[in-house]
Amino acid sequence: VDREGIHVGGSYSAEISRENPACVLFLLDQSYSMTEPLAGDSASRKANVAADAINNLIRTLIVRCTKNANEGPRDYYEIGVIGYGSQRGVGPCFGGALKGKVLVPTSELANKPLRVENRTRKIPDGSGGLTEVAVKFPVWFEPIAELDTPMLEAIQHARRVLNQWTAGHKKSYPPIVINITDGEPNEDPIAAARALTSLSVDDGNVLLYNLHLSMVAREPILFPASTAVLPDEFAAMLFEMSSVFPDKARLEFEVEGYSVDPGSRGFVFNTNAEALIRFIEVGTRTASKKGALGESSVR
C-alpha cells in the first residue's frame, strides 16, 4: 500500500529474536525552544520530558529483554538517539562509554548508562491508591536545547544509518523511527522522510512516527487518518511524513484503549508528557506469539 508516497508495505509480523533484532531509532529535537515548558506541566522543560521519556523507554526495553536472574538482557533490540539542533550538529546523543555510537544493542545499553539517578515512582499500593517508591533511573544522554531545527538533516542522517542497517537485517522487524519535535523545521523534510520510509526489510518498510510537543495546553490530536482535523500546515507536514500504522501496531494501540482507524498514522500533535511516554512504549511493542517479548501474557 502506498498512501501519498508513504510506504507501508509488508506484514510487520517478523518475530524479534537475537538473530533478528529490532531497531528503534529516536530523532530528538534539541532546538532552543525545547527549553520551554510542556503544555500542562509548567515545571518541566520539553527537552527534559523528552529525554526522560526516551531514557524510560530504553530501560523498559532492557527490562523486556531480561528473562533470567543469571543472564543479562538479551539483544532483542538495537536502540539509537540522534539529536538535531544542538551546537554539536546532527549526531548520536549517547554519553559516557557509548559516546559516538549510533545503534547500541540492549545488553550494552544495560551495562553502560551515562549514570544511574535515584528517582521515585508511583506504584499501586495494593489497596487502590498509589505509593512512591525509590527507583533506579538510568540515563543514557543529557537533555539539550540550544539552536534551531535541522530536521531534514536528521532524517537524512537516519536514512544513512538505516540504509546500512536494513541491508544487514533483512529478516528483522522493520526499524521504527520516532521523531520528537516541538517546532517548525528549517527546511521541508517530506521528501527525505519518504526516502527514509522507502527503506525496507523483507517484513516491511521503515516506520516513521512523529510526536509533536506543544507548550499550548490543548487536547492532543492522536493518530489522525486525514489532515482535516489538523490546525495548520506544520501539523499537516508532520502528518505527511508519518507512516500509516501497520495492522499489528494498530491493534497494540487498540488493546491499550486508543481509538485508531485503519488509515491512522503514527502521529500525535500537541503531545503531553503522558501521551508521549505511552506512545513510545506502545509504539515499540511488537506482539509475538505468547509474548516472546511483549507483555501479551504477563502484565
Place this chain on the structure above:
Amino acid sequence: MISHTALYAPKEGSALSEYEDAFAFAAEPSVAALADGAGSAFESRRWARLLTQEFTDNPPFGLTESEMLDWIGRVSSQWSALIPWQTLDYYQAERATEGSAATLVGLRLESPTAGIRRWQCMAIGDSCLFLVSAAGHCVESIPITSSSQFNMRPPLLYTQRETTEQFIGKLVDRTGQWQPGDSFFLLTDAMSEWFLRMVEQGGKPWDTLASLDQESFGAFVAGERRNGRIQNDDLTVVMVRTEVPADQQPSSPGPGMPSVRVGEPVLLGGSAPRADSYSPGSSHPLRSSRAPGPRSAPRRAKVPPAGVRQRAAVLAGALGLGLLCGLLIGLNIAGGSAPPAPVPSATHTHRPATAISPATAIKSAARGFGRALVSFDGDLSTYLSSLYPYAAPDLANSLPQTFHLDKTAFSHAVSQGDVESVVLQAGVTASDAQASIIIHQTLTFSGSHPVNQYVPVLLKLTRSPDRASDWLVTNMQLLPASDQLFPQPAHPRSNSASHHTASSLATVPHD
C-alpha cells in the same frame, strides 16, 4: 504397570537452555505434570519446573479454590526464594517484581480399588491432556477440545496471588476411569494443536508419538516445522501408558525411553527447599549434598601429590570442573537403614517397593552426582584434595576424552548451576542401573556475561558393595542429544572421532 516417557525439543533457533517447558513424573501412584513457562515472564522455566515438581510431590487434587491458591502460593514462595534478589541488576529486579507465569496440566492414576481405576486431571492454560483408549480412540481432550482454540491468550498460574486469583476459575478439574491399555498424553500448546488437528483429520497422532524416542523426535519435529504443521515453540510430550499385566498378555520390551523426573530446582544463591538437597549454608557443597547417614561424614582426605593436583586442576578448567567431585556421590544416598528392596530384572515399569525403591535411591544418587558437578565456586583445590581418595581412576582418566575439554578456556571460569532432570532408564538390575541427567552450569568469565551450558550425561551406577541401599556412579558419557546442544567447533579437533562431540563448550552462550 505404568510407563512414563517424555520427548522434548526447544524452539527452533533456541538453545536447550531456553527451553521453558517443564515436566515431572512420580510413580506409585503414577503422577505426571507438565508446565509451559510464559515466554515474557521472569524465570518462567524455574516457575514451570517448580510447579511440576510440587505437583508430583503433592498433587493438589480435591482442594478448595482457596486451598489451591495456597498451594500455588507455596510454590511461589519457592520461586521467590530462588531469586537472588540482593544481587539482581536494576533491569532484572524490575522484571523480577513482575513475577512469572506458566500453564499447568497434571494427571494422577490411582491404583485399582475394587476393580475401579480412577484418573484425575487438572489443567489451566493451553497445555493439554489427551486420553487415548486401548481401542485407539481419543476419548478425552482437556481443557482444549479444538485445534482452532489456540489463538487466545490462555489463563495462567502466576507467582502473584492476586493475578492468579483472576484466572483460578479457569482451572479445569476432571476425573474418570481408565482401563489397562489406555494411554495419556500431556502436551504443551504447539504439540497439542498439532495433536488435535491430526485427530480432526482422522489421524492417529498417538501412534506417531508412541513410535518416537528422544532422538527421532528431533527429526520428526524438524520435518513438521518445515512443513508448517507445528508452530515454532518449545515442544514437550509426556506419555503415560498403562499396560495389560504381563501375566495376562506378555509384553514386549518397551522402546527403551527413559522415565524422567525433574531434578531439584536450580540453586541460585538462595535456599534449598528440600531436606535431601544441597544446603547453601554449608561451606562444603559436596559434603552437604549427601544425605545424612552413617557415612555422611566426609573422610578427611590426604592431599594428593602435586602432579595429581595439577592434572586435576586442568580438568577442573572445563565442565569437568565438578566431575571428579561427583564420584563421591552415590554413597549412602538413600539414607535410612532399611534393607534394599528386591530389584526386578530389566524393565522400565514401576513396581511397588517394599522399602526404599531402587528407583528412588538411583535418582537420589544421580541428583547428588549432578549437584556435585556444579557445586564449585570456591577454591577448587580444596575440593580436589578431599575428592582424591574416592576418585575412580578409570572414570577420572576418561573425562578429558569424554568431554574433549578445552584445557585453557575454562580455567578462569566460575561455575554454578544444577541438575536439570534425572532420567531413570531401563535396565535396573540387582546390581547395576543407568540414569541420565542434564547438568546445567552457568560459567561466568571475568568481564563478560555468564554462559549457560546444558550437558546431558548418562550415568552408570552399581550397587555399593559396602551398603546395599547405595548406588555408586561408575561411569558416565555424553548422551547423543548433546550433538544438538553443542554446535560443531569452528576448527574440529583431529581426534574428535567420537560420536559424542562435546566440542567447544563455550559455544553455548545465552544466544
